[in-house]
Every structure is written in structure tokens, then in C-alpha cells.
Amino acid sequence: MxxxxxxxxxxxxxxxxxxxxxxxxxxxxxxxxxxxxxxxxxxxxxxxxxxxxxxxxxxxxxxxxxxxxxxxxxxxxxxxxxxxxxxxxxxxxxxxxxxxxxxxxxxxxxxxxxxxxxxDRAATREGVLQVEMAALSYQRTRLVRAWTHLERQRGGLGFVGGPGETQIEADRRAIDEQLVRLRRQLEKVVKTRELHRKARAKVPFPIVALVGYTNAGKSTLFNRLTGAEVMAKDMLFATLDPTMRAVKLSSGPEVILSDTVGFISDLPTELVAAFRATLEEVLAADIIVHVRDISHSESEEQAKDVRDILASLGITDETPQIELWNKIDNVDPDEAEALQLRASRQDDTFVASAITGQGLDAFLEDVATKLAEGIREERLLLSYEDGRKRAWLFEKGLVSEEKQTEDGYDLLVRWSPTDAAKFDSL
Known part of the structure; x- marks a missing residue:
């Protein structure tokens, strides 16, 4: 394509x-x-x-x-x-x-x-549409190249363009029309995805999103934890569209694990905009796992790029984050020992290898603990005018019991800080 x-x-x-x-x-x-x-x-x-x-x-x-x-x-x-x-x-x-x-x-x-x-990587309908839109926008800025052999001259009275100008304008109009068509198709796809997400929201499974710099080992980790045959190669951008699977944690609840496209420095702005929806699952996550290739010489710079993109997406401190220092099997023993010590002194940081499985048990236990700690019961009083907020709570499956009073709804909810923050922003 x-x-x-x-x-x-x-x-x-x-x-x-x-x-x-x-x-x-x-x-x-x-x-x-x-x-x-x-x-x-x-x-x-x-x-x-x-x-x-x-x-x-x-x-x-x-x-x-x-x-x-x-x-x-x-x-x-x-x-x-x-x-x-x-x-x-x-x-x-x-x-x-x-x-x-x-x-x-x-x-x-x-x-x-x-x-x-x-x-080459786009697999879902949404991913394909996003790529086509980004490619057309990119092509639109470069139309001058295709017509350098034609004169760009004005007509006698300035009302009629020369052949080059006419052709470029025609091409631009064709691209603009195609972009409008693609946006409409994308809106339909996104609405369908929202329906799927709403259906999933009724199943009270927390979402754990894997994020990280491209080639950090997210897909390999995803495969190990889910057994899924997600494309996992030692190449950049091996995963483009989010892949989601339900996983039962041995020491905790069932969760939905989401594998996302890898981040990269200096991603052109038109691509950031085009692929923002690809990372929307991260916004719905209860826990974000930042997978790092700790063996890479620029691991710190890569980590900063990832944090910057998360911040630009609107990820706040409300959502718990865990750093998983992956590929420890690629590091020499002395350095690995020093990294283990460093990680042990930092909150929510684990050293692991998605290839060998080293360190994953401790990491998964922490995920389960965080999910259990994050859930709390709270009583809410909503007026009858707050029907939209009440509907959202039921849609998310957060209401344990409800009573009607003279003033409105008396609700008992079980929710995470992420859910509470989203509710406050409604």
C-alpha cells in the first residue's frame, strides 16, 4: 500500500x-x-x-x-x-x-x-485509514515535485492558470476530497471502536497498557504473558495497531493487556496526530507499564521521549505507572547487578527479561497489588439532573448498589483512582 x-x-x-x-x-x-x-x-x-x-x-x-x-x-x-x-x-x-x-x-x-x-504494518481498518490520511497529507505538500516539467505561468488576464498550476490545483483538490472521505470513514470506525470499548467497560476488567520506545520488547512481553502470536521481531515498529487480550494474573484478577505501537523521537507532527487514536487505549488504562530496553546505550533518552509523549496525550499522575527495565539478559553480569540495585531503590521499577522470564513474577505481583490497592468503595449522591454521570457509572460497571431519595440518587461505587478522575472530568 x-x-x-x-x-x-x-x-x-x-x-x-x-x-x-x-x-x-x-x-x-x-x-x-x-x-x-x-x-x-x-x-x-x-x-x-x-x-x-x-x-x-x-x-x-x-x-x-x-x-x-x-x-x-x-x-x-x-x-x-x-x-x-x-x-x-x-x-x-x-x-x-x-x-x-x-x-x-x-x-x-x-x-x-x-x-x-x-x-506495511497497519493491520486494522482504523490503522489503514490513519496511514492513508497521513500519506495523503504528506503527498499534498510535495505536489510541486511531480510537475516541475510544466510551466507555472499565469494566463493573459490572470483568470486562467498555466498547465502546471492547473494540474497541481486539480491534484490538491482530489487529495482534499479523498481526505474528507477518509475522515468520514474513520469517524465511523472510531464510533464502532467506542461501542466495543463501552461493551468492554461493562466487564469490570482493569486495563494494563504496555507502552515504550519502539523495539523495547513490548510485543515479546505481551506474547509471553498472553501466549498470543503477536508479531514480535527485532525491528522497529513491529506492532502498529493495539492488540488486546484478557490475562488471568496468578496472584490477582483478570486484566486486559494492551500492546501498543512503539514511540520514537522526533515523530513528525502529522504522524503524531494521525496515530493519536492508536494510543487511545492508553488513556483508558488503569495501569501503564513503561517497558524500556535497559541494554540500549540511549535508554534514558528513549525513556524521556516516551514520558513526553504520554504527557502530551494527557496522561496524569492519577494513572499508576510501572517501569519495567527489559532485556537484562543483554547486559553483562556486573552491570546487571548494579541495575538490580538501582531499580530496588526506585519506586515501581522492576528489572526483567521478556525472553527468559527473569523478574516477571515480581512485576506481575506488583500489578496485582496495585490493582487491589487502587479499588476503593465510595458513596456518591447525585441529583436527578446528573443523569449522564449516573449512566456513565453504570456503563463502567462501577455501581454496587443504588437507592433513590427525594433529592436524587444514592450510589455505592467501587472504583479506581483513574475512574474517579474520569468521573470528575465529566
Whole structure:
């Protein structure tokens, strides 16, 4: 379903990470290149030969790189017979056109690459619609590329555009019409999903959501805990759509476990907006488990990215969170021991391996304890005008008993702090 021709099995690709010195917020270059290479490897049909960090004082508006660097890279790309260049960062339509012409290759920027991966991974109807909308929005900004061979000239009186302008406007209108159609379809899908969620809300199972940086091991953990055959590969974005399964905790209640799409730094804003619904299950969670690849050299930076995205979604301290430091089996014994000690001194932090099962029992016991601690009984008095709030409580299956009084409803509810906070916001 992708919108570029990256499906050819033997497409030879090279990754470039521009290390822009004028960007004070830039990431450590070699770690960023490593992640970009992992992104490239996550897309089927590519033979990724390697990558280069390109130091850059500041981006060149027309070509991104300076003329000397462009010539140097051209020789290398020709020598290695590269067909596709993946640039780890934003590339304007003009820069893309000029670089493709200079190098004689196809080019994808970071947004285009992530869209291709999302396109390949989307499994549910909602995920497919979200990808299509994001891809169309991205294409709309780059229409100038397709029509550079046509003149953009005004008609004699300025009422009629030249052929290029007419074609671009026609294409934009077609894309806008398609976006409207997709939004309507997505609204229907989201309504259907809301109905499913309401039906699930009547079953008083708490939701435990697994979140984390992409490739942190969430799907492997999900598979171990549920026995589900969810795609779990050592590649970025192995899971796109949330997968949910009911799991009986050995020392506690039955819960719904939710596996979500992996987060990533510098996710383009149009993709954050398009995939926000993919993370909506997290907003309904009673406990959020932040799975970290503790063996990764940038684990702390990745964890910050995840926390920032959770905060942007509106996750508050009301929802209990647990940090699970995964992949301890990838760490040498001395460091593993130090990590164990560090975790033991922090609240709600566990060291584990989803591959070997190490540390998972203690983690699951804590989940059960938190769920038991969080549930409390409370009596509420609602006026007859508060019918919507009363309906919400019954919909969630939180009402233990109800009496009618002269002033309204006298309710006994059993709920978690998350439910109480949601009720207060109604």
C-alpha cells in the first residue's frame, strides 16, 4: 500500500544522517544513525548496505548539503550502485527534487520512511485509514515535485492558470476530497471502536497498557504473558495497531493487556496526530507499564521521549505507572547487578527479561497489588439532573448498589483512582 516504489526486493539503500551543528537540540549523531538504520531494516524489500553521518554547519535551502559533499556522496552512491537514499530528517520538496537529480537515485526523508513502515504494518481498518490520511497529507505538500516539467505561468488576464498550476490545483483538490472521505470513514470506525470499548467497560476488567520506545520488547512481553502470536521481531515498529487480550494474573484478577505501537523521537507532527487514536487505549488504562530496553546505550533518552509523549496525550499522575527495565539478559553480569540495585531503590521499577522470564513474577505481583490497592468503595449522591454521570457509572460497571431519595440518587461505587478522575472530568 506504500506510496513509493520501495517494494522491489533488491532495492539497494543507503542511510544518511545529517548532523546539523546549528541545531542545539540535535541528538547524538551515531546513536541517531543506528536508529535510522534500524528503521530502514524494518521496511521489507530493501537491501540496506550501510549509512553515513554527514556533519553539516546548517542546511542548504536548495540542496540540503553543500556542493562538495554532494559530489563526494554521488561518487560513493555510484560506486555502491545505490538506488534509494534514506535521509534521517526532514527534506523539503525542492531539496528532494534537486538531490534526486544530482545523484540519479530515489530519495525518502524520515517522514516518508516512517509512513512506508506504518503502511506495511497497519493491520486494522482504523490503522489503514490513519496511514492513508497521513500519506495523503504528506503527498499534498510535495505536489510541486511531480510537475516541475510544466510551466507555472499565469494566463493573459490572470483568470486562467498555466498547465502546471492547473494540474497541481486539480491534484490538491482530489487529495482534499479523498481526505474528507477518509475522515468520514474513520469517524465511523472510531464510533464502532467506542461501542466495543463501552461493551468492554461493562466487564469490570482493569486495563494494563504496555507502552515504550519502539523495539523495547513490548510485543515479546505481551506474547509471553498472553501466549498470543503477536508479531514480535527485532525491528522497529513491529506492532502498529493495539492488540488486546484478557490475562488471568496468578496472584490477582483478570486484566486486559494492551500492546501498543512503539514511540520514537522526533515523530513528525502529522504522524503524531494521525496515530493519536492508536494510543487511545492508553488513556483508558488503569495501569501503564513503561517497558524500556535497559541494554540500549540511549535508554534514558528513549525513556524521556516516551514520558513526553504520554504527557502530551494527557496522561496524569492519577494513572499508576510501572517501569519495567527489559532485556537484562543483554547486559553483562556486573552491570546487571548494579541495575538490580538501582531499580530496588526506585519506586515501581522492576528489572526483567521478556525472553527468559527473569523478574516477571515480581512485576506481575506488583500489578496485582496495585490493582487491589487502587479499588476503593465510595458513596456518591447525585441529583436527578446528573443523569449522564449516573449512566456513565453504570456503563463502567462501577455501581454496587443504588437507592433513590427525594433529592436524587444514592450510589455505592467501587472504583479506581483513574475512574474517579474520569468521573470528575465529566
Amino acid at each position: 506504500g506510496f513509493t516504489e520501495t517494494e522491489t526486493p533488491d532495492t539497494r539503500a543507503w542511510v544518511l544522517h545529517p548532523d546539523i551543528k546549528s541545531d542545539r537540540d540535535r541528538r547524538e549523531a551515531h546513536g541517531a544513525l543506528e536508529e535510522a538504520l534500524s528503521l530502514a531494516l524494518a521496511l521489507p524489500g530493501l537491501e540496506v548496505l550501510g549509512g553515513t553521518v554527514v556533519p553539516l554547519p546548517k542546511p542548504h535551502p536548495g540542496m540540503l548539503f553543500g556542493s562538495g559533499k554532494i559530489e563526494e556522496l554521488k561518487q560513493q552512491l555510484e560506486r555502491d550502485e545505490i538506488e534509494l537514499v534514506l535521509i534521517d530528517g526532514p527534506v523539503t520538496p525542492v531539496q528532494q527534487r534537486n538531490l534526486e537529480k544530482a545523484w540519479g537515485v530515489k530519495l525518502l526523508d524520515r517522514t516518508g520512511l516512517i509512513l512506508e513502515i506504518f503502511s
